[in-house]
Amino acid sequence: MKYLRQLKLSQLKNKTCLLRVDLNIESPGKDAFRLQAILPTIKFLIKNGAKVVILSHRGRPKINLKSSPCGRSREARQISSLKNFSLKPFAGILSQLLGKPVRFIDFRNEFRASKIHKIITITRDSIFLLENLRFLPEEEKNDSRFAKFLASLGDIYINDAFAVSHRENASVEAITKFLPSYAGFLLEKEIENLDAVIKKSKKPLVVILGGAKVSDKIGLINNFLKSADYFLIGGAMANTFFALQGLPVGDSFYEKTRIDEKITREITRKIILPIDTVLYKRKILDIGPETAKKYNEIIQKAETIIWNGPMGMFEDKKFAKGTEVIAAAVFKNKKAKIVIGGGETIASLKLTTKNRNLFLSTGGGAMLEYLAGEKLPGIEALKNN
Ligand code: 3PG
Helix, strand or coil: CCEECCCCHHHHHCEEEECCCCCCCCCCCCHHHHHHHHHHHHHHHHHCCCCEECCCCCCCCCCCCCCCCCCCCHHHHHHCCCHCCHHHHHHHHHHHHHCCCCCEEEECCCCCHHHHHHHCCCCCCCEEEEHHHHCCHHHEEEEEEHHHHCCCCEEEEEEECHCCCCCCCCCCHHHCCCEEECCCCCHHHHHHHHHHHHHHCCEEEEEECCCCCCCCCCHHHHHHCCCCEEECCCCCCHHHHHCCCCCCCCCHHHHCCCCCCHHHHEEEECCEEECEEECCCEEEEEEHHHHHHHHHHHHHHHEEEEECCCCCCCCHHHHHHHHHHHHHCCCCCCCCEEEEEEHHHHCCCCCCCCCCEEEECCCCCCCCCCCCCCCCCHHHHHHHC
């Protein structure tokens, strides 16, 4: 795999870099975590004389279009009421963060490659942001012609979007077939930190898992079943384990899923379930204080900690205590190498990155898949470039 830091600076001068990032952020003004994470790469490219065309998706807009790649502006214009998915608000925010104008290009108006190319080359601006690529169905179809169209806008492709590297999308995978392609600083940092906990973790290794579904995390549990000392379970996924053991869960959410015996055998050994919970209207919505205390004791002994998913329905203050106590416990442990992910959920806990052993991953699903030992199409494509 080629890394951006290996490029000779002269190779960047007067070049246009297509930079894939992940701006899949629900509240543009509020959540700066993913935005902050991509700034070093953008600043580096600009400083070294390159123009940057930022590519991203946002959300999962439903598009019912029969548009052709690089297709017809008329068809592209049919996309309406997709305002909440637009990347437009990010142009202003990025511009503020970078102290430079960021020109927004809405390909629904300026869809022809030649026209966009002209805007990029003739204007004095150096940073451009294309509208949400998922406004075109070709993006998620990993369409080659669409990837070629995107590639025609630049000279170099950089993937700094770890969080979407598990998706076989045109701007993540297919595009690498048409341009020299590199991993950006953020992608490199993600790989380095996640590899460190997979391959070189010091023991005891404690994996804290929360959130709604066990099924999302089965791969990770399997991959760490041997190396981890404890899995501390919270969130609605604990209900699935309770139900498996025939324990009552009231009206709580749980999955009627089959779980490998290899995993269920570890319940009460490596897999630790809550011993008390917070109930509301017959629903389990948080871990209880005794559980938090027990988890804290285990966390303080850890040399490596991986955390994905909240311990309860933390969006509601009444059920945020479990997650807050676990966050405080994790931060109290100054000796452990800590990797926390789960997209905006954990990031919104306002965790500080001052602890130098801490790595906050921008990945949600991507982090889970990477830690499950799966090959991510975006990363594999860079390796094959
Ligand atoms: C994420 O937020 O996890 C990524 O942006 C991927 O989004 P997706 O699950 O909609 O592909």
